[in-house]
Amino acid sequence: MIRRRFPWLSYLVVVTGAVLTVVPFLDMVMTSFKGPGEAGTLPYRFLPKAFDLSNYRAAIDQLDLPVLFRNSVVATAVITGSVLLTSSLAGYALAKLRFPGRDFVFRLVLSTMMFPPFLFFIPHFLILVHWPLAGGNDLLGRGGAGLTVSILALAMPFLVNGFGIFLMRQFLVSLPDEVLEAARIDGAGEFAVWWRIVVPQTKPVLVTLGLLTFVSAWNEYIWALLVSTANPDVMTLPVGIQLLQDYVDPTRTMPIVMAGLVLSVLPVLVLFLLLQKYYIRGVMLSGLK
Amino acid sequence: MVNALAPDTTGRAAHGARSAGAAVDVRGRARRRQVGVAYLFLAPTLLFFAVFLVLPLGFALLLSMSRWAGFDLADIDPVGLDNFASLFADGSTFLTPILTNTLLFAVGTVALALSGSVLVANCIDRLRFQGLWRTLYFLPIVTTVVAVGNVWKYMYEPGGLVNGVLNTLGLGSVAFLQDPDTALPSVVVVQAWASLGSAILILTAGLKSIPESYYEAAALDGAGPVTVFWRITLPLLRPSLLFVCVTQFLTGLQSFALIIVMTRGGPGDATNVAALEMYWQAFSHGDWGTASAAAFVLFVVVLVVTLAQLWIFRRKGEDA
Numbered sequence: 001m002i003r004r005r006f007p008w009l010s011y012l013v014v015v016t017g018a019v020l021t022v023v024p025f026l027d028m029v030m031t032s033f034k035g036p037g038e039a040g041t042l043p044y045r046f047l048p049k050a051f052d053l054s055n056y057r058a059a060i061d062q063l064d065l066p067v068l069f070r071n072s073v074v075a076t077a078v079i080t081g082s083v084l085l086t087s088s089l090a091g092y093a094l095a096k097l098r099f100p101g102r103d104f105v106f107r108l109v110l111s112t113m114m115f116p117p118f119l120f121f122i123p124h125f126l127i128l129v130h131w132p133l134a135g136g137n138d139l140l141g142r143g144g145a146g147l148t149v150s151i152l153a154l155a156m157p158f159l160v161n162g163f164g165i166f167l168m169r170q171f172l173v174s175l176p177d178e179v180l181e182a183a184r185i186d187g188a189g190e191f192a193v194w195w196r197i198v199v200p201q202t203k204p205v206l207v208t209l210g211l212l213t214f215v216s217a218w219n220e221y222i223w224a225l226l227v228s229t230a231n232p233d234v235m236t237l238p239v240g241i242q243l244l245q246d247y248v249d250p251t252r253t254m255p256i257v258m259a260g261l262v263l264s265v266l267p268v269l270v271l272f273l274l275l276q277k278y279y280i281r282g283v284m285l286s287g288l289k
Numbered sequence: 290m291v292n293a294l295a296p297d298t299t300g301r302a303a304h305g306a307r308s309a310g311a312a313v314d315v316r317g318r319a320r321r322r323q324v325g326v327a328y329l330f331l332a333p334t335l336l337f338f339a340v341f342l343v344l345p346l347g348f349a350l351l352l353s354m355s356r357w358a359g360f361d362l363a364d365i366d367p368v369g370l371d372n373f374a375s376l377f378a379d380g381s382t383f384l385t386p387i388l389t390n391t392l393l394f395a396v397g398t399v400a401l402a403l404s405g406s407v408l409v410a411n412c413i414d415r416l417r418f419q420g421l422w423r424t425l426y427f428l429p430i431v432t433t434v435v436a437v438g439n440v441w442k443y444m445y446e447p448g449g450l451v452n453g454v455l456n457t458l459g460l461g462s463v464a465f466l467q468d469p470d471t472a473l474p475s476v477v478v479v480q481a482w483a484s485l486g487s488a489i490l491i492l493t494a495g496l497k498s499i500p501e502s503y504y505e506a507a508a509l510d511g512a513g514p515v516t517v518f519w520r521i522t523l524p525l526l527r528p529s530l531l532f533v534c535v536t537q538f539l540t541g542l543q544s545f546a547l548i549i550v551m552t553r554g555g556p557g558d559a560t561n562v563a564a565l566e567m568y569w570q571a572f573s574h575g576d577w578g579t580a581s582a583a584a585f586v587l588f589v590v591v592l593v594v595t596l597a598q599l600w601i602f603r604r605k606g607e608d609a
Contacts, residue, residue, distance in 0.1 A: 010412035017409045018425045021485070025428060027450050028440045040446050044453025086337070089330040098320065099327040105335070112342055116543050116591050118564045119584050122352065122571050123345030130362060142361055160337040190326040219433035221546050226572065238435040242550060245439055254443055261436045272431045276424055279431070283487050284494065 028265075032056070032258035039254040055259040063260055068240040072218060072264075075154035075236060079217040082159040084210050090160075091168025092198050096180060097190070106169070112162035124157045125226050148230035157223060163286055164209050171205045172198065204278070211275055212282040218268050237264040353581035372582035382558055383566065383583065391562040391587070394477055395541030401481035402537055403530070406488035411522065413489065414496045423493065427486035438550030441479045442466065466552050469559040476551055476560055480544060488533045495529030496522070535598040542591055563587040 027046070031039050032055055034048040059065060093099070094106050129146040131137060136144025147153050175198070183193050199206070221238045228235040235243075241260040244253065272279055328335075353373070356366045376383040413422050429437055444450040445465035452462040465475040499522065507517050523530075545565035548554060554561035554569065561569075563583060571580035 007415060010415045013408060013412040014416060014422055017405070017485075018422060021426055021428060021482070023450070024437075024440045024444060024482075025432075027444060028436070031443065040443070040448040042448050043456065044448055044450060046450070046453075086333050090334040093327040093330040097323045097327040097330070099324040102327070105331060108338060109334075112338065114592075114595065115342070115346070116539075116588060118543055118545070118567065119349060119588050120341070120345050121568070122577060122580055122584065123348040124341065125572075126352075126359070126577070127340070127345060127348065140362055157341055160334050160341075165334065190323065190330075194330070215431050219431075221434050222549070222568070229572070238433045242435045242439070257439060258443075261439060265432050265436050268431050268433075269428075272427075273424070276427070280423070280427070280490060283430070283490060 028258050028261055031255055032262050034255045036252060036255075039258075052255075055255040056263070058256045059260040059263065062256065063240050063244060065237075065240075065260070065263065068235055068237045071151060071154065071234050072236045072238075074151055075220075075224070076214055076217040078152065078155040079158045080210055080213045082155070083161045083164050083213045084206055086160045087164030087168045087209060088199060088202065088206065089194065090165045091172055092194050094165070094169045095172035096175070096177070096198075109162050109165045109169075113166070120157065121222060121226065124223075125230075128153055128156065128227075129230060145230055148227055148234075151234045153227045153231070154224055154234055154236065155217075158213075158217060158220070161213065164213070167205060167209055167285060168202065171202055175201055207275065208278045208282040208285070211271065211279045212286065214271065215268055215279070349581050349584065352577050353585050354578070356578050359575050359577055368578070372578045373586070375579060376582055376586060382561075383563075383586075386558050387561050387566050388563055388586075388590075390473060390558070390560065391542060391564075391590075393473060394480070394544070394560075394562055395538050397474065397477035398480045398484065398541040398544075399534055399537045401477065402484045402488050403534055405481065406485055406492050406533065407526075407530070409485070410489045410492035410496060411518070413493060419493070423486070423490060426489050429483040430486045432483075434546045435550055437479065437483050438547050441482075442551045445475060467556060469556050472552055472556060472559045476548055479551065480541065480547055483547070484537055484540070488537065491533050492526065492529050495526045499525045531601060535594070535601070539591060539594055539598075542587070542594065563590075 030046060030048055033051045033053070034055075035050065035052045038045070038049060090109070094102060094109070128148050130141030131146040132139050132141045134144070135146045135149040137146050138144075147156070179197060179201075180193055183197055188196065219238065220236070221242070224234075224236040224239050225242075228239050237260075241257060241264060244260065245257045351365065354367060354369055354371075356368050356371075358364060375381065409426065413419055416422065446452070447462050447464070451465070455462060463471060465471050503521050503525070504517065507521055512520070543564055545562055545568060548560050548562060548565055549568070552560045554565050564587060567580045567583040567587065569580075570576045570583060
């Protein structure tokens with residue numbers, strides 16, 4: 001009861017906070033419609049004089065947006081698909097199959113979550129560049145661009161996710177063994193057991209994990225920046241937009257940058273609004289982010 | 290390709306054996322088959338960890354104790370702990386301002402995000418449409434750092450929204466990101482703004498687990514809202530608070546993408562942090578050795594915080 005006192009004060013706090021959260025997004029959208037010379041000039045005006053769509057066309061042309069979009073989509077799809085597949089397979093093996101070394105492998109998976117990502121940027125980059133016999137390299141990894149020539153380089157360090165395996169394993173441990181045994185007695189091999197029973201039973205977790213992975217892969221910046229420095233053909237949306245913002249006069253191009261940002265944010269935003277229940281559960285489960 | 294064929298062969302072998310009528314030790318065979326299948330299912334994962342976890346860790350450690358131009362792997366020149374020594378030598382900027390900035394950035398973010406999320410989570414808990422509010426606060430989290438960084442950078446401009454509001458209030462403009470004194474706090478605000486949503490989410494879950502009867506008892510005793518907050522809400526929320534605090538602190542220590550986007554570490558070294566310094570040393574100066582050494586120093590800091598976290602949570606577990 002006492003919790004419900006002063007509702008107006010609570011409303012004031014929550015609404016103020018929500019406005020502070022949403023206003024930057026609104027400013028981004030409004031700026032994306034502003035005409036030349038209208039953004040970044042004094043005095044500040046929130047609304048555009050007219051809703052000018054030309055910035056969106058400019059963003060699409062100047063940024064080579066279709067290519068950036070394709071690269072982002074391919075990298076995100078490969079990462080999400082691979083994480084779901086490997087997490088489900090490995091999680092099933094660790095939860096339900098008996099084999100020597102299981103505890104060791106599980107501990108290895110847990111320990112991968114202890115290592116911070118920044119530790120790997122340099123070695124991952126160097127390993128991909130110096131990959132032997134790839135992208136014009138010789139046996140000692142000299143002479144070429146290694147695996148960075150491929151669009152898959154964007155996805156490579158993220159193909160397996162320790163947290164994903166851990167999540168699937170924890171969920172599968174509570175799945176009754178009888179269901180699996182029944183299928184085995186009916187003559188199903190382990191692969192069939194996995195595909196016909198484990199995957200359908202874990203659908204909600206797979207959606208949660210898939211969505212978390214999708215969002216972080218789509219938004220990935222530092223690694224994509226490094227790979228596209230070695231090979232500009234594999235530039236992703238965030239990298240391309242940041243490049244435009246870095247090198248041109250801000251007052252003139254700001255609306256174009258904002259238009260590009262709106263386009264890059266939109267797919268994730270739509271997906272999030274549709275499946276937010278799953279995403280929020282994922283954040284609760286991972287605790288981080 | 291070999292892996293893809295393997296389950297098929299085992300399946301066929303087992304099938305052949307069964308049709309031959311040799312059904313003596315089915316259980317034992319099933320066990321043995323499970324071992325093969327288990328390692329087959331784990332093969333991509335183990336291969337990945339070997340190439341993208343174990344090998345890089347060794348490589349990074351080797352690099353941190355070498356000098357290398359970055360071309361021929363045979364030319365890696367071991368120099369012992371020289372790279373670490375140079376990070377902490379007189380005149381090096383690594384300890385101050387870079388490592389200091391890293392800590393200030395993390396502490397500042399935690400302080401802002403924690404106080405903000407406690408306030409908002411408490412208020413949301415009393416309102417209707419809680420899902421709607423939480424979704425709104427969540428928007429920054431699903432947005433790319435490039436969008437967040439650029440929108441705020443633009444808002445901090447002389448002709449941007451923040452200065453627009455200041456001017457409307459009759460205040461002068463502030464060069465938020467260009468002034469060395471305001472640059473770091475300005476970026477801290479953005480990082481805290483972006484992490485508010487998940488903190489609110491975890492704290493709301495914590496608040497929901499506090500039994501309503503405690504509040505009713507307090508109301509019967511005539512306790513005011515302030516007393517209730519300090520005596521009931523905060524102590525019972527401690528596990529969630531601790532969790533948010535430590536995870537945000539760890540995230541803060543490692544962040545540098547937002548800083549690259551907004552200030553590139555400048556002006557001067559005003560917003561440079563350890564992970565960003567690692568990035569510059571490696572990818573701008575090609576000094577892989579110093580960069581890897583910097584990464585390991587930051588790793589030790591992160592490790593100490595992580596171990597402290599485990600220790601705190603274990604102790605808390607004993608209390609309960």
